[in-house]
Amino acid sequence: MSAVNLNSPEVQIRETRLNSITGFCGRASDLVRCSHARRLHNRSRSFSQGMMCSSSAAFCQLSMIVDAAVINHAPVGCAGDFPNFHFTFRAGQAERNMPSVIGRYFSSNIDENDTIFGATQKLADTIRLAYERVHPGAIFITTSCASGIIGDDVDGVAQVASDELGIPVIACICEGFRSGIWTSGFDAAYHSVVRGLVKPPRRKTNKVNIINFFGAHVFDEMLQRLGTEPTYIVPFSNVEDLKYVSEARATIQICPTLGSYFSSALEKVYGVPEIKSPPAYGVAGTDRWLRELGGILGQEDEVERIIEEGHERIGPKLEEYRRKFKGKTAYLTAGAAHGHAIIALVRELGFSVNGAAIFHHDPLYDNENPASDALAHDIATYGDINNYSVCNKQSFEIINLLNKYRPDILVARHTGMAHWGAKLGIPSFLVDDEQFGFGYDGILNYAERIEDTIDNREYLENFAKHAVSPYTKWWMDQDPFTFLGGDTNVDSY
Ligand code: SF4
Structure with missing residues (x-):
């Protein structure tokens, strides 16, 4: 597990390196318990529509x-x-x-x-x-x-x-x-960067690596307050930046599904500490993440001030939103770690999550540290999720599940997913900026977007009246997991 071998041109795929899976249905707590016990089995589908x-x-x-x-x-x-x-x-x-x-x-x-x-x-x-x-x-x-x-x-x-x-x-x-897990491609890209570009450090700098998708700037002000400078990698960096990411004081990941291998390799090969707490989504998650970062940078006092200011800044508005959304239900579909982040965000806002279809599951990340398990933190902070499935973007399963659960809101992370909710008249929105929900202010960003989407329900209801579905009534009446082979993800555990 977790092999970082720079002599080899290739990195092991996630199925063999991390025991990651693409098929599960059940309670989120069972998934976490079996993952940590290393007793999780994959369930394959006899029918697959695309990935x-x-x-x-x-x-x-x-x-x-x-x-x-x-x-x-x-x-x-x-x-x-x-x-x-x-x-x-x-x-x-x-x-x-x-x-x-x-x-x-x-x-x-x-x-x-x-x-x-x-x-x-x-x-x-x-x-x-x-x-x-x-x-x-x-x-x-x-x-x-x-x-x-x-x-x-x-x-x-x-x-x-x-x-x-x-x-x-x-x-x-x-x-x-x-x-079968497309995020193995992220690991392959980062392996090629670590193996082919990154050089041993000449000295330590005041920079912090941020393994990021395509969003911009959310870390700038906070890192400046902590006496450091951000280096956003890999998108929009240059070859020279990447050569010396080994000199940074720490590595942050916007999403461990993306950066698990890279951040772990930088720590193992060049001693750059990785922030192991799940990324800062939700109040409790942001507090925990900031405290770990402050400890690594020796900025504990400043971090406590940032936390206090954050709570004060969003507190009253957050309470308002919680009152408004109380009793409403949310369903979400997203990649693994970001899906766990969205679960924290919507529950922070008072929604109950009546289901989630998450694109794969990594039992533990490359750092092999259970403390990085964002789903485990979600369950410990906000409670269990009964209808949790691992589904690599199989639209037929997702539309069937949505039809059964009929949530008040669908949150989707990838393009091409939100419209399945819209076709059923379910208020749905796409979050394609991973930084949108980050930190304390990210919770309010989500709240505004959700409020806007729910308040425009009539548009979706009219849309659904005219939408044509490729799925027949026969399929919509079936068990959504009809094509998910096997009957359990665990052996007598
Ligand atoms: S697009 Fe990807 S899966 Fe399709 S043939 Fe090319 S490498 Fe293979």
């Missing part, structure tokens, strides 16, 4: 390094999501007032002949072409199902090219079929 690709998850991080180029060693169809990443890249630059840079994304365009004769020469040619066109600070190569099936030695090609060009050329081994 994401771990190669794409790797690309979504590497493609945001502003002066790197990324080559997808794949048939050109695997590059179909380049425009989405490019949009995020350009919008993020504008949000941060950065100089405008076009994404440097390439495909080696593996074709039928290559799948018979191999595509290493094509890859070497693509690397040279990318270098001549855009002169990047580093080149990452993400692998694909096709390059994995034909067995191309991508790491070997990368090493030869690195010697020839004099810049880091780094293989990221992340074929889509390697893992």
Whole structure:
């Protein structure tokens, strides 16, 4: 478990490294209890409707390094999501007032002949072409199902090219079929960064690493008060920043589903302390997280002032919202750690969570520390969740569950999920900014958004009258877990 082996070009996938699963239904407390006892089993589905690709998850991080180029060693169809990443890249630059840079994304365009004769020469040619066109600070190569099936030695090609060009050329081994858990792609991307870019520290700085998706700035003011500076990684960093993340005083993660491997590797290899408390969502979670950060930075007194100010600032408004939402129900669907964060947020606001469909479950993160388990903290702080399922974005299960539970609000973290609630007339909203709910003020951000969504219920009710569902009445009357194999996630435990 938790192997960080920088001699190997690849990191183990989550199923084997962390024992992570994609199929569960039952009480959240059973999931946590069995996870901590290391007695959790996966339940596979006999029918699956769609999911994401771990190669794409790797690309979504590497493609945001502003002066790197990324080559997808794949048939050109695997590059179909380049425009989405490019949009995020350009919008993020504008949000941060950065100089405008076009994404440097390439495909080696593996074709039928290559799948018979191999595509290493094509890859070497693509690397040279990318270098001549855009002169990047580093080149990452993400692998694909096709390059994995034909067995191309991508790491070997990368090493030869690195010697020839004099810049880091780094293989990221992340074929889509390697893992049923797409977040294995984040681990693959970060392994390639730690192995191929990060250097031993020259000295310690006053910087704090923030492993982040695409949001901006939420940590700036707080870290400044604590006498430190943020380094947001990996999106919108540059190659030089990444080389010296080993010099930071601590690593924060916006979401352990994203940063588990990277933060653990930085602590294990370079001694950069990782904040192990779950990220700061909800009042109790924010208090706990801030105190751990303050302890690591030697800023306990200032942190106590931040906590006191935070409570005072949001207290009266929070009570108002709690009165308004009391007795209402929420359902949520999201990636693992962020889903646990949303559970804390909506319960903080007085909702009862009548169910959750969470995209996978990591029994413990790479730090192997139960204190990092956000779901366990949710249960200890706010109580159990009876209808908790682990479901890797299987729409047929989710719409069936929503139809049965009919919550007052659906909160969804990924695009393409909120509309399942809307089709049923359930007020639904998408939270695509992971920083939106962070810290004390994040609770009020959520409250405003939820209030707005619930108050516009009539629009959704009209929408539902005209919405066409691809699912028949027959399916909606079935047990939502009809296709979830096995009958338990545990053996006699
Ligand atoms: S890497 Fe595999 S799963 Fe991912 S887009 Fe390409 S073919 Fe599909």
